[in-house]
Amino acid sequence: MSVTDYTNLGFTTIRVQLDGAIAVVTLARTKQRNTFVQPLAEDLIKAYDILDRDDRVRVVVLTAEPDAPAFCAGADLNGGWERILTEEAENEGEHAHRDSGGQVTMAIFRCRKITIVAVNGHAVGVGFTGLQLPCDIRFAWAGAKLAFPFVRRGIAPEACSSYLLPRLIGHSRAMALFITGATVTPDSPLLDGLYYAILSKREDVFPAALALAKDLAENTSGTAIAVTKALVWRGFDNIEEQHIVDSRAIRILARSPDAEEGAVAFKQRRAPKFADKLSRLSPWMPWWREINVKHRKSRL
Amino acid sequence: MSVTDYTNLGFTTIRVQLDGAIAVVTLARTKQRNTFVQPLAEDLIKAYDILDRDDRVRVVVLTAEPDAPAFCAGADLNGGWERILTEEAENEGEHAHRDSGGQVTMAIFRCRKITIVAVNGHAVGVGFTGLQLPCDIRFAWAGAKLAFPFVRRGIAPEACSSYLLPRLIGHSRAMALFITGATVTPDSPLLDGLYYAILSKREDVFPAALALAKDLAENTSGTAIAVTKALVWRGFDNIEEQHIVDSRAIRILARSPDAEEGAVAFKQRRAPKFADKLSRLSPWMPWWREINVKHRKSRL
Amino acid sequence: MSVTDYTNLGFTTIRVQLDGAIAVVTLARTKQRNTFVQPLAEDLIKAYDILDRDDRVRVVVLTAEPDAPAFCAGADLNGGWERILTEEAENEGEHAHRDSGGQVTMAIFRCRKITIVAVNGHAVGVGFTGLQLPCDIRFAWAGAKLAFPFVRRGIAPEACSSYLLPRLIGHSRAMALFITGATVTPDSPLLDGLYYAILSKREDVFPAALALAKDLAENTSGTAIAVTKALVWRGFDNIEEQHIVDSRAIRILARSPDAEEGAVAFKQRRAPKFADKLSRLSPWMPWWREINVKHRKSRL
Numbered sequence: 001m002s003v004t005d006y007t008n009l010g011f012t013t014i015r016v017q018l019d020g021a022i023a024v025v026t027l028a029r030t031k032q033r034n035t036f037v038q039p040l041a042e043d044l045i046k047a048y049d050i051l052d053r054d055d056r057v058r059v060v061v062l063t064a065e066p067d068a069p070a071f072c073a074g075a076d077l078n079g080g081w082e083r084i085l086t087e088e089a090e091n092e093g094e095h096a097h098r099d100s101g102g103q104v105t106m107a108i109f110r111c112r113k114i115t116i117v118a119v120n121g122h123a124v125g126v127g128f129t130g131l132q133l134p135c136d137i138r139f140a141w142a143g144a145k146l147a148f149p150f151v152r153r154g155i156a157p158e159a160c161s162s163y164l165l166p167r168l169i170g171h172s173r174a175m176a177l178f179i180t181g182a183t184v185t186p187d188s189p190l191l192d193g194l195y196y197a198i199l200s201k202r203e204d205v206f207p208a209a210l211a212l213a214k215d216l217a218e219n220t221s222g223t224a225i226a227v228t229k230a231l232v233w234r235g236f237d238n239i240e241e242q243h244i245v246d247s248r249a250i251r252i253l254a255r256s257p258d259a260e261e262g263a264v265a266f267k268q269r270r271a272p273k274f275a276d277k278l279s280r281l282s283p284w285m286p287w288w289r290e291i292n293v294k295h296r297k298s299r300l
Numbered sequence: 301m302s303v304t305d306y307t308n309l310g311f312t313t314i315r316v317q318l319d320g321a322i323a324v325v326t327l328a329r330t331k332q333r334n335t336f337v338q339p340l341a342e343d344l345i346k347a348y349d350i351l352d353r354d355d356r357v358r359v360v361v362l363t364a365e366p367d368a369p370a371f372c373a374g375a376d377l378n379g380g381w382e383r384i385l386t387e388e389a390e391n392e393g394e395h396a397h398r399d400s401g402g403q404v405t406m407a408i409f410r411c412r413k414i415t416i417v418a419v420n421g422h423a424v425g426v427g428f429t430g431l432q433l434p435c436d437i438r439f440a441w442a443g444a445k446l447a448f449p450f451v452r453r454g455i456a457p458e459a460c461s462s463y464l465l466p467r468l469i470g471h472s473r474a475m476a477l478f479i480t481g482a483t484v485t486p487d488s489p490l491l492d493g494l495y496y497a498i499l500s501k502r503e504d505v506f507p508a509a510l511a512l513a514k515d516l517a518e519n520t521s522g523t524a525i526a527v528t529k530a531l532v533w534r535g536f537d538n539i540e541e542q543h544i545v546d547s548r549a550i551r552i553l554a555r556s557p558d559a560e561e562g563a564v565a566f567k568q569r570r571a572p573k574f575a576d577k578l579s580r581l582s583p584w585m586p587w588w589r590e591i592n593v594k595h596r597k598s599r600l
Numbered sequence: 601m602s603v604t605d606y607t608n609l610g611f612t613t614i615r616v617q618l619d620g621a622i623a624v625v626t627l628a629r630t631k632q633r634n635t636f637v638q639p640l641a642e643d644l645i646k647a648y649d650i651l652d653r654d655d656r657v658r659v660v661v662l663t664a665e666p667d668a669p670a671f672c673a674g675a676d677l678n679g680g681w682e683r684i685l686t687e688e689a690e691n692e693g694e695h696a697h698r699d700s701g702g703q704v705t706m707a708i709f710r711c712r713k714i715t716i717v718a719v720n721g722h723a724v725g726v727g728f729t730g731l732q733l734p735c736d737i738r739f740a741w742a743g744a745k746l747a748f749p750f751v752r753r754g755i756a757p758e759a760c761s762s763y764l765l766p767r768l769i770g771h772s773r774a775m776a777l778f779i780t781g782a783t784v785t786p787d788s789p790l791l792d793g794l795y796y797a798i799l800s801k802r803e804d805v806f807p808a809a810l811a812l813a814k815d816l817a818e819n820t821s822g823t824a825i826a827v828t829k830a831l832v833w834r835g836f837d838n839i840e841e842q843h844i845v846d847s848r849a850i851r852i853l854a855r856s857p858d859a860e861e862g863a864v865a866f867k868q869r870r871a872p873k874f875a876d877k878l879s880r881l882s883p884w885m886p887w888w889r890e891i892n893v894k895h896r897k898s899r900l
Contacts, residue, residue: 077563077566077567078567080560080563080564081554081555081559081560081563084550084554085551085554085555089551094548094551094552094555094582094584095548097547097548097550097551098543098544098547099543099546099547099550099551102542102543102546102547103543105539105543106539106540106543109539114779136775136776136779137775137776137779137780138772150524150528151520151521151524151525151528152519152520152521152562152572153521153524153559153562153563153566153572154521154523154524154553154556154557154558154559154560154561154562154563154572154574154576155521155524155550155553155554155559155562156524156527156528156531156546156549156550156553157528157531157546158546158547158549158550159546160539160542160543160546161546162528162531162532162535162542162546163535163536163539163542163546164539166467166532167766167770167771168770168771168772169493169770169772170467170468170469170470170493170770171467171468171532171533172438172468172469172493172494173493174532175436175437175529175532176436176437176496178528178532179414179436179437179516179520179525179528179529180437180512180516181519181520189493190496192492192493192792193769193770193772193773193789193792194772196776196790212780216779216780219752219781220751220752220779220781221751221752221753221754221755223754224750224751224753224754224755224756225751225779227756228750228751228756228757228762228778228779229775229779231756231757231762232762232766232771232774232775232778233539233771235762235763236763237537237837238888238890238891239705239706239709239760239763239764239833240706240890240891240892240893241891242702242760242762242763243698243699243702243703243705243706243760243893244698244891244893246699246702246756246757246758246759246760246761246762246763247697247698247699247702247758248694248695248697249756249758250684250697250699250755250756250758251685251689251694251697251699252694253754253755253756254681254684254685254755255681255685255694256754257754258754259681259753259754259755260680260681260754261754262752262753262754262755263677263680263681263753263754264680266677266753267677267678272752272753272754274754276754282694284694288538290538290540291538291540291541291544292540293540293543293544377863377866377867378867380860380863380864381854381855381859381860381863384850384854385851385854385855389851394848394851394852394855394882394884395848397847397848397850397851398843398844398847399843399846399847399850399851402842402843402846402847403843405839405843406839406840406843409839450824450828451820451821451824451825451828452819452820452821452862452872453821453824453859453862453863453866453872454821454823454824454853454856454857454858454859454860454861454862454863454872454874454876455821455824455850455853455854455859455862456824456827456828456831456846456849456850456853457828457831457846458846458847458849458850459846460839460842460843460846461846462828462831462832462835462842462846463835463836463839463842463846464839466767466832469793470767470768470769470770470793471767471768471832471833472738472768472769472793472794473793474832475736475737475829475832476736476737476796478828478832479714479736479737479816479820479825479828479829480737480812480816481819481820489793490796492792492793533839537837588838590838590840591838591840591841591844592840593840593843593844
C-alpha cells in the first residue's frame with residue numbers, strides 16, 4: 001500500500017492534517033457557516049473511510065475553525081429540501097433514498113480508530129446528529145448553541161440520530177430533545193452525559209481534545225480500541241452471547257504483541273510502546289451481521 | 301367521520317377537554333385519590349385511542365385536579381388483588397391475564413400525538429408506571445411523593461414499566477428503584493433525567509405543561525412528530541437498518557406540505573403554519589412487526 | 601435438601617457468613633490486594649450458585665475487609681496474561697476460551713436474590729467489571745480509585761462489561777470510560793447513576809449496605825424480587841411482548857402467599873411477613889432462551 005498524502009486527496013470542504021498518529025479533520029466551509037452540503041458529505045465519508053484503514057492513524061479529531069460563525073449550521077434550507085433529495089429516489093421511489101447525513105454518521109461510526117469531536121461553535125441539525133453523535137468522545141464549548149429543530153421544520157431527526165441518541169443518553173432525554181425541537185447549550189440537563197468535557201472558552205475546546213488525543217494515541221492499543229468499540233456497539237442482546245464473544249476477544253488480544261507489551265510495561269512500571277497494526281487483526285471481525293444499505297436499482 | 305364531542309363519550313372517571321389542538325385529560329376520581337380502577341382504565345384506553353386518530357388533536361396533557369389528595373394513589377388494595385384479576389384468566393389460565401395498567405400504558409404509548417403528563421400530586425404504583433412512563437414529556441411537582449412499592453406488596457412492577465423505565469433512565473437507576481420499592485420525590489438522583497421540569501409550587505405544574513403544549517401545538521408538525529416517535533421507539537437494533545428507515549422517513553416528509561411550509565417559513569424568518577393531517581400519512585407506517593396481545597380463548 | 605453450612609464448603613479465597621436472611625461474601629485475599637485469581641473465580645461462582653438456590657438467603661452483600669489495601673486490585677499481571685488463558689483454549693482454539701471474569705459476572709447476574717456490593721476500597725479491572733456491574737445495587741467509598749485500564753494494557757473490557765455498562769449508565773458514558781482507560785472516583789460524572797450511595801468514610805460503606813440489606817430482607821418478597829429482576833434483564837425488545845409477560849407475572853404473583861400477605865399488611869397498616877419460598881416459584885420461569893455458553897470439545 002502506498003502512503004496516503006491527505007493534502008492530495010482532492011478535498012474541497014475539509015482539511016485533513018496528519019501529525020504523528022493523530023488526524024485532525026477541520027471543516028473548511030467557514031464562510032458558509034460550515035453548512036452541510038453534498039460535497040461536504042462526500043469528503044467526510046471518503047476521509048473517515050481512509051482514516052479507518054490507515055495504520056498510521058490512531059485518533060481522529062473533528063473540529064471547525066475556532067473563529068468560524070458556526071461549528072456547523074446544518075443543512076442549507078434556502079433552496080428548500082430539494083438538495084437533500086437524491087435523483088435515485090426520484091426515479092426509483094421513496095424507498096431508494098439514502099440520507100447523506102446518515103451516510104456520514106455511518107462512516108464515522110464504522111471508523112475503528114478513536115473518534116473525537118471538538119465542538120467549538122454552534123451546531124444545528126446534522127451538525128449535531130451527523131457530526132457529533134457517532135464519535136466516541138465529545139468536547140464542547142459552553143457557549144455553543146445546539147439546535148435540533150427537525151419537528152419545527154416539518155421533518156424528523158435524521159442521520160441515525162434516533163438510533164444513537166436514545167442509546168447514548170437514554171430514551172427520556174432523547175425524546176424530550178427531539179419532541180421539543182429544542183435549542184440548548186451543552187450544559188443543559190437534557191444533554192447530561194453526552195459531553196466528555198465542556199470548556200468555557202471557545203479557543204480551549206480543540207486544545208483540550210488534542211491533549212486527550214495525544215494521551216490516547218500514545219498510551220492505548222489500537223487493536224484493543226477497535227475490539228472495544230465493536231464489543232460495545234456490535235455486541236449481543238443477551239449476556240451469554242456477549243460472554244462468548246468477549247471471551248474470544250480477550251483470548252485473541254491476550255496473545256497479541258500489544259497485550260504482551262502492556263503486561264511487560266505494567267511490570268516494569270513504565271509507559272507502554274504499542275506497535276501492533278490494526279490491519280493485522282484477526283479476520284474473525286466482524287462477527288456481526290451487517291445489513292446492506294445500498295439500494296439495488298429496479299429499473300433500467 | 302363525524303366530529304367527536306369529548307363531553308359526550310360517557311366518561312365517568314376522567315374529563316377530556318379539547319381547546320384548539322390541545323386535549324386535557326383530567327383524572328376525575330378526586331375523592332377516591334384517583335385510585336386506579338377498571339372503569340378508569342377503560343376510560344383512559346378509549347380516550348387515548350380516539351385522541352390518537354382525531355386530526356384536530358396535536359398534544360394531550362394528562363393531569364389531576366391540583367387540590368386532589370393525590371395525582372393517582374395506585375391500585376386500591378383494600379379488597380386485595382382480586383379486582384385486578386380478570387375473569388378470563390380465571391377460566392383460561394394464568395397466561396390469559398392481561399394487566400389493565402399495561403393496557404393503559406400501551407394506549408398512551410401508541411398515541412401518535414405529543415403526550416405530556418403534569419404530575420401535580422402524589423403518585424403510587426400504576427400512577428407512576430402506567431400514567432407517567434409512556435408519555436413523551438413529564439412535568440412534576442417537587443413535593444410529589446412517588447412510590448413504587450411493588451416488591452414490598454408481594455408483586456412485580458407492572459404496566460410495561462420493566463420495559464420502559466430501564467430504557468428511559470438506564471438499567472442502574474431503574475433496578476435500584478424497583479428492587480428497593482422506594483418512595484422518592486422527583487428530584488431524587490435515582491430519577492435523574494426522567495422529568496422534563498420540576499416545579500416547586502403544585503399549582504404551577506399544569507400551567508407549565510400547558511405552556512409547552514401550546515408552543516409545540518403551534519410550532520411543530522404533527523406528521524413529523526408521529527414519525528419521530530416511531531423512529532425512537534420502533535427503530536431497529538442496528539445502525540444500518542435505522543439508516544434505511546430514517547432515510548425513507550426523511551424522503552417522505554421532505555415531500556410533504558409541512559416540510560415545504562417549514563422551509564419557506566425558515567427562509568422568511570417567520571413561524572410556520574403546519575396544516576398537514578396525520579390521517580394522510582403514508583401507509584408505509586407501521587414498518588415494524590407488532591405482536592398481537594389479545595388472548596385467544598381456548599375453551600367454549 | 602440438607603442445610604448448607606457456608607463455613608464448610610472449602611472456600612479458600614472468600615468468607616461467606618449467613619446471618620438470618622443475609623449472606624455476606626467477603627473477599628479474603630487481603631494481603632494479595634484481593635487480586636483476581638482462578639481460585640477466587642471458582643469460589644465466587646460456587647458461592648453465588650448455592651446462594652441463588654438456598655431458600656434461607658434473601659440478600660447477598662459482597663465486600664472486602666475495610667482495611668484491605670484494595671477492594672480488588674484486578675488480575676495479577678506480574679506473570680503476564682498466561683494465567684488468564686485456559687488450557688482448553690490452547691488445545692481447541694481461541695473460540696474455546698471462556699473468560700473467568702465473565703463467568704463470575706454471570707454467576708452474580710443469574711443469582712435471583714438481591715445482590716449488593718459494598719466497594720470499600722480501590723477497584724481495578726475485573727474488580728469493577730466482574731464484581732460490581734452484575735450486582736443490583738452498588739455502594740462505594742468516595743475515596744475509592746476505580747480503574748478500567750484495559751486499552752492501556754493491550755486488551756479489551758471483559759467480564760461482559762461491554763454488555764452491562766452501556767445498559768446501566770448509557771453508551772456515552774460507558775464508551776468514554778472504556779476508550780480513555782480512565783481511573784476515576786465514584787463521584788465522577790462519567791459514573792453518574794451507577795452507585796446507589798457514595799460514602800465519605802471507608803468504614804461506613806459496608807454498614808450502609810448492610811442496613812439496606814436488612815430493610816429489603818425484611819420488607820420485600822423474594823419471589824417478587826426474582827420476577828422483577830427477570831423482567832428487567834430478560835424482558836423483550838418490544839412493549840407488546842413485555843405486556844404479555846408482565847401480565848402473566850402479575851397474575852402468578854397476585855395469587856401467591858406473599859401478595860396476599862402484602863395486601864393484608866397494607867390494609868392493616870403493618871409491616872408484611874413474607875414467607876413464600878423461591879424454590880416454589882412457577883416453572884414458567886425462565887421464559888427466555890438462554891444461550892449455552894459451554895464449549896463442546898471437538899478433539900479427543
